[in-house]
Amino acid sequence: MGSSAVTAITIGLCLVLVAVYFASDSYRTMQNVLIITGLSENFYVKSALNFLKPDQTDQGSSTAGNNLNKSEKNNQLLLSPEELKSYDGGPDSKGLYLAILGEIFDVEKGAQHYRPGGGYAFFAGRDATRAYITGDFSEAGLIDDVSDLDSASLIGIEDWLSFYKEEYKLVGKVVGKYYDLNGKPTELLSSIREKMNIAKENKWIKDKNKDIFPPCNSEWSKERGSKVWCSKKSGGVDRDWVGVPRELHIQGQDPRCVCVKNYGPPSTDSDSTQNSNNGDIDYPLLKEYPGCLPTSESCAVSHP
Ligand code: HEM
Secondary structure (H helix, E strand, O other): OOHHHHHHHHHHHHHHHHHHHOOOHHHOOHHHHHHHHOOOOOHHHHHHHHHHOOOOHHHOOOOOOOOHHHOOOOOOEEEOHHHHHHHEOOOOOOOEEEEEOOEEEEOHHHHHHHOOOOOOHHHOOOEOHHHHHHOOOOOOOOOOOOOOOOHHHHHHHHHHHHHHHHHOEEEEEEEOOOEOOOOOEOHHHHHHHHHHHHHHHHHHHHHHHHHHOOEOEEEEEOOOEEEEEOOOOHHHOOOOOOOEEEEEOOOOOOOEEEEEOOOEOOHHHOOOOOOOOEOOOOOOOEEOOOOOOOOOOEEEEOOO
């Protein structure tokens, strides 16, 4: 066969394959194309189909041969930490991505921060969750380990995650510490999320506590000793009631003076109509100051 005949057959075969391959999404597997065209799965056909396939380099390739990029069902990218490195916005990189707690975001929109030379370029192409909280932007600090961080830090990380979810496009997951080969959360991630939820709940209770039991005003003088008292702004909490001073005893915390609303429904059931009209005064962890009238807005105390 002459070379022009081979070229003609090659072009013809390619045209058939192109027509079939792009005819419908449901035909986009090599097996289907081969069945329809009646071709055998030889090297030539494989190569031709690989050539025709949409570029998958953008979707990452598995270094471990685990087909990472295809294994998640909702079409998200699955990259190993090594693969993520090639998305650092550098001259030969495949894009500008960063990860936080294993979730990968396309941060092209914020390229001025993340591209090489940008103020936060060190975040690109990796998961440096820890540094978002510690502010340690050295190589040793730019890591994904958060195992020893306290609850306030975990809340901080969740805030950053929310920030990225709001500002940037979530494109995939890093396979390893926080997501498995199928893009499912690892046990470690689940336990961190649980810790985050507990931290958030505690914070909510603490914040709420401040509204329900605002701190007292206090003063000390050599002549008169200590005095605590309540006002509509004590503890920096603006409110329409004054309250009476009580000592709040929460396990694991130092006792402190709080102002307690002593009329109306309790805060825990503020809509109730059938109540003792004592406000929160019956809360079990409160103690009266000795020698102070239960209804007094001000008490002298024997210790600050
Ligand atoms: C733990 C410490 C810090 C971390 C992890 C951090 C992280 C970041 C990140 C990731 C961005 C880019 C946000 C985006 O994608 O739009 C950013 C922006 C910025 N940060 Fe920080 N930052 C830190 C501390 C600081 C400090 C101390 C300052 C100022 C003294 C600062 C000033 C700024 C400014 C001015 C921007 C740019 C805002 C804009 O152009 O929209 N950051 N920071």
